[in-house]
Amino acid sequence: MKRVDHGVVTVNPRADLPGGSHRADWAERAGRGLAGAIQRVTAGALGPYQSAVVRIGFSGAWLLFLLREFPHRRELYGPDGPWSWGMARELIANNHAFSALLWSDSAVWFECVYALAALASLLLLVGWRVRATSVLFLVGVLSLQNRSVFMGDGGDNVVHLMAFYLVLTRCGQVWSLDARRARRRATGTGPGGPGPTPDGAAPAPDTTDSGPDEAEAGPGGTEAGPGAAETGAAETGAGGAHRPVAGRAAADRVGPALWVVLGCGLPVATSFAGRTGESWLLALFWLLWLAQGLWWVVCRYAPGQPRVLLDVLANLAHNAALGVIMAEVCLIYATAGWYKVQGDRWQDGTASYYPFRLDYFTPWPALSGLLAGSGLLIMLATYGTVVVQVAFPFTLFNRRVKNVLLAVMMLEHATIAVLLGLPFFSLAMIAADAVFLPTVFLVWAGHRLVRARDRLRPARRGKVPGPREADGEPAAPRTLVG
Amino acid sequence: MxxxxxxxxxxxxxxxxxxxxxxxxxxxxxxxxxxxxxxxxxxxxxxxxxxxxxxxxxxxxxxxxxxxxxxxxxxxxxxxxxxxxxxxxxxxxxxxxxxLPEFEQNWKLFAPNPLQQNIAVQARAELTVAGGRRTTGWIDLSAEDAAVIRGNPFPSHVTQNELRRAWDFFANWHTDDNRPNGVRGELSERYLRRIAALRLDAHREGGRIERIQLRSATRAVVAPVWSDAGKTDTRTYYRVLPWWPVTVADLPGGADAGRGAARAAGEHPEEGR
Incomplete structure (x- = not known):
């Protein structure tokens, strides 16, 4: 932190205006602010906890959905569906959506894709090689949803969008196996023991090298920009870059292997480009894959400035994607809210009564009837919904109000999950909302979970799996996401 | 930072x-x-x-x-x-x-107004039984969905979205007199027919399904008592679609379904649409 400030000063050497007029001061301050902002978005991937919780939320929601629909999978997306493979192909010939299911109409292929989609969700959930698994997650989501577009609802729609954005975020910095692997490497080989090695300690040649490298390689590599291979890359890079040391942790083979395997899928995807998938999407897949390779090569052979540059690029992509995620959530609420304002039923305070009377959205008719019977309750819910949805984007300017509204919205979605029988939609929306949760809260929640788990399994390690609770969180200044 | x-x-x-x-x-x-x-x-x-x-x-x-x-x-x-x-x-x-297509989205959730009517899709089939033909009564497919949703904390997309959205899809791409009005018209019709065939087939009415007919039964939700109750017209309005011949390919399992083996492909020339 201070480092950054420090850096800012450096970068923006005090414009020496002897007179120091007000205007000059102002300009200087503005310039420094800008330089600081640029440094911020290039030096780090902001919102590690927020991006992690979004990752966990969406992969979890999609995984639960796939498990729940397992008995119906063949009717939803497979060979038994009323939306036949041929019809899907006809529609996609028209809109060029991507679905790996269109590569073949065989039932075996369908089962493989469904299983892979579930597996990718699970791996992304636990944060294993997130650079690779986030792409697989995207492929799974697109393949299934685009195969039968008319099966989906708003929940599927958010998952679809977020799957795209997640690919560009470094969403495994915390609460992930990647982060744990990195930490273990660090503690295993690093001189500093379990604790983070202070920067100053660095020179200790062998160990430290691998220490930091792996340490952050995990995250940096594994989740940082590029995908599959980076971890491998990162580590091997570490070895290669700095004098390799015999005793250092075994080079990662999984990363490169994953990279090679995924690389085999790309020509296949490309060969079906005429049938499914727009060219920009295929280009994106190739780009991500090549970026991984580049990451590996750079780590290994050019660990200096090129490496820093790659990190800067990955941070830029992450920060932009995180910004887009937040803006997308605002757009969702703004759209939902502003359109409602125009409706008579929302104006006369009866709108929320109607869904309780729709056969398709009343799993608990008695409960729905009870609520629908109270005019006051209905009116409050109706006006409250509109107020919250319209107001939400503006409350981002005030942290406290934002947090209150966030809690209200999550609660409302939880209610919708039960009353309207839309659990997966609600789960997805809550996952989207979570991007605005404050860092302190997330860290606190993480602790509680870790502690609860340790209590359940006291035998195992005494400490830490989760995010290193350590330092500074609470003191962290507040930002939009924080 | x-x-x-x-x-x-x-x-x-x-x-x-x-x-x-x-x-x-x-x-x-x-x-x-x-x-x-x-x-x-x-x-x-x-x-x-x-x-x-x-x-x-x-x-x-x-x-x-x-x-x-x-x-x-x-x-x-x-x-x-x-x-x-x-x-x-x-x-x-x-x-x-x-x-389009990957970033398509629609967030008019229950807006500008929530749906204020229950639209039920009902179907009946004409079967060949022992040489003759028989027409079943109207079977309320939406009511069957609703029955599955009742008491289910995790309704499947198959019950909650399949038929409901297929009907919307059909209605969006057809004129009021049920003629397709765009490129998706034919697709939406085939989709709806296949859903109906799938559901009716599961009823095991006996005999072979030759043709099916669908209709929607729309009934307004009664406005809440404290507002303008009494003014709501709660009659049921039907929109009846023409009879559609069912091909083997429309039935579960598609053309290779065992049950369809008996039918010659050319038996229903009019189906080719």
């Missing part, structure tokens, strides 16, 4: 000290710092300031490109979800090109 980064959290990204940042006392790693920044800790050892001028130029250009891309994307999505307006009328095609 602060909140996210730096030494906070994973702090430690230890960094080797080979390379000291130009302006800082902080030792910054070469390769180490990279990872360092990659880590949640994101120690400040990297960023654009850690780069030499040529690399800084690349980073700056990338920053601009990424910024512009994000802004354009959000602008396009905004125009996509906003009501038709000056801009989107002029550039509707560009917006569609950008957004």
């Amino acid at each position: 602060d909140s996210y980064g730096g030494e906070g959290r994973h702090a430690g990204a230890p960094v080797d000290a080979e390379h000291v940042e130009p302006g800082g006392p902080r030792p910054s790693a070469q390769s180490g710092d990279l990872r360092a920044t990659g880590g949640p800790g994101r120690s400040g050892g990297a960023g654009i300031q850690a780069l030499s001028l040529p690399y800084q130029v690349v980073a700056a250009v990338s920053l601009a490109v990424v910024g512009v891309l994000a802004a354009v994307h959000l602008g396009m999505v905004f125009l996509h979800v906003a009501p038709a307006n000056t801009l989107s009328k002029q550039h509707g095609e560009a917006v569609d090109d950008w957004v």
Whole structure:
């Protein structure tokens, strides 16, 4: 932190205006602010906890959905569906959506894709090689949803969008196996023991090298920009870059292997480009894959400035994607809210009564009837919904109000999950909302979970799996996401 | 940086000290710092300031490109979800090109007004039984969905969305006299027919399904008692579709379904539509 400030000063050497007029001061301050902002978005991937919780939320929601629909999978997306493979192909010939299911109409292929989609969700959930698994997650989501577009609802729609954005975020910095692997490497080989090695300690040649490298390689590599291979890359890079040391942790083979395997899928995807998938999407897949390779090569052979540059690029992509995620959530609420304002039923305070009377959205008719019977309750819910949805984007300017509204919205979605029988939609929306949760809260929640788990399994390690609770969180200044 | 980064959290990204940042006392790693920044800790050892001028130029250009891309994307999505307006009328095609198909979205959730009627899709079939033909009564497919949803905390998309959305799809692509009015018309019709065939087939009415007919039964939700109850017209309105012949391919399992084996492909020439 201070480092950054420090850096800012450096970068923006005090414009020496002897007179120091007000205007000059102002300009200087503005310039420094800008330089600081640029440094911020290039030096780090902001919102590690927020991006992690979004990752966990969406992969979890999609995984639960796939498990729940397992008995119906063949009717939803497979060979038994009323939306036949041929019809899907006809529609996609028209809109060029991507679905790996269109590569073949065989039932075996369908089962493989469904299983892979579930597996990718699970791996992304636990944060294993997130650079690779986030792409697989995207492929799974697109393949299934685009195969039968008319099966989906708003929940599927958010998952679809977020799957795209997640690919560009470094969403495994915390609460992930990647982060744990990195930490273990660090503690295993690093001189500093379990604790983070202070920067100053660095020179200790062998160990430290691998220490930091792996340490952050995990995250940096594994989740940082590029995908599959980076971890491998990162580590091997570490070895290669700095004098390799015999005793250092075994080079990662999984990363490169994953990279090679995924690389085999790309020509296949490309060969079906005429049938499914727009060219920009295929280009994106190739780009991500090549970026991984580049990451590996750079780590290994050019660990200096090129490496820093790659990190800067990955941070830029992450920060932009995180910004887009937040803006997308605002757009969702703004759209939902502003359109409602125009409706008579929302104006006369009866709108929320109607869904309780729709056969398709009343799993608990008695409960729905009870609520629908109270005019006051209905009116409050109706006006409250509109107020919250319209107001939400503006409350981002005030942290406290934002947090209150966030809690209200999550609660409302939880209610919708039960009353309207839309659990997966609600789960997805809550996952989207979570991007605005404050860092302190997330860290606190993480602790509680870790502690609860340790209590359940006291035998195992005494400490830490989760995010290193350590330092500074609470003191962290507040930002939009924080 | 602060909140996210730096030494906070994973702090430690230890960094080797080979390379000291130009302006800082902080030792910054070469390769180490990279990872360092990659880590949640994101120690400040990297960023654009850690780069030499040529690399800084690349980073700056990338920053601009990424910024512009994000802004354009959000602008396009905004125009996509906003009501038709000056801009989107002029550039509707560009917006569609950008957004469709993968970023398509619709957030008019229960807006501007919630659905205020229950639309039930009902079907009946004409069967051949023992040489003759028999027509079943109307079977309320939506009521069957509703029955499955009752008491189910996790309703499946198959019950909650399949038929409901298929009917919307059909209605959107057909005129009031049930003629297709666009490229998706035929697709939506086939889809609806296949859903109905699937459901009716599961009823095991006996005999072979020759033709099916669908209708929608729309009934308004009674307005709440405290508002203008009594004014609601609660009669049921039917929209009856023509009889559709069912081909083997419409039935579960498609053409290779065992049950269809008896039927010659050419038996229903009119089906080819």
